[in-house]
Amino acid sequence: MSDLLERLRGRGWRMTAQRRVVAEVLDGDHVHLTADEVHARAVSRLPEISRATVYNTLGEMVSLGEVLEVSTDRRAKRYDPNAHRPHHHLVCAQCGAIRDVHPAGNPLADLPTDERYGFMVSGVEVTYRGTCPNCAATA
């Protein structure tokens, strides 16, 4: 059920009630919660969990490479538990809904050498913007 929790367990990660709750809250597909959203949901299961712990725990999951940080807007960072299959994001400009997407093509190959300014290029993020069906209907 909880893939994320399983992965973390298999790394000798010290398990605590707080960490378990954070991992459970974050698990799933197309999940892109902010730290505060994670905290709110965690609190409903473990009322005494603190904000700092949620931030620390999310930060550790990111360091372990089991969770991705996503910045689709200039507001809060979002956390994406689907760190294993590389993917990009499609964001609704109105409501902020986010979907994971897997475009064809390889943007890295599309960056010519003379546009690299001597950088060692290691990765690329692609963010599609648009309007979701829901917002299109309401507008």
Next chain:
Amino acid sequence: MSDLLERLRGRGWRMTAQRRVVAEVLDGDHVHLTADEVHARAVSRLPEISRATVYNTLGEMVSLGEVLEVSTDRRAKRYDPNAHRPHHHLVCAQCGAIRDVHPAGNPLADLPTDERYGFMVSGVEVTYRGTCPNCAATA
């Protein structure tokens, strides 16, 4: 020399000392200043300019479509006066240096219909990550 200022003038934008200074500070190629950096530079030319004015002015330039907001990290928004030719960004993971790049290919065409989740997709941002020559040498 100040293209940005010229463009703004030609739109009946009410001109004030503050707005002129902000436009001048922001003009150029590969310019990606944060609001606070813009403020700091503006203050050196017009000591009494306020932070709120800089934020307001940058926001208006963005609304007018003459300046782009760029979020290459989760820190402060950056402002890019080069709103004419569409382009993407290459960011140094160590020092945060940013270059404008123009990759080949069309990422919009690479997003299959069955990965669009019914969204009306209107744009795409591509952010390349890597290490700049300077940081590679120092590391």
Next chain:
DNA sequence: GCTTGACTTAGACATTGTCCATTGTAGGAT
């Protein structure tokens, strides 16, 4: 040179995130 509505200001406030000293506890050692 007036008038007026738009612009600017200073600072309070909001949001998101980090840090630190203290307290608690998971998991190995006995």
Next chain:
DNA sequence: ATCCTACAATGGACAATGTCTAAGTCAAGC
């Protein structure tokens, strides 16, 4: 089973970035 100890959690202060408001100021048209 219990004890130890290093690691984790807590909560509250602090920092960075951005927004808002009420009052004063000014650019541009008449």
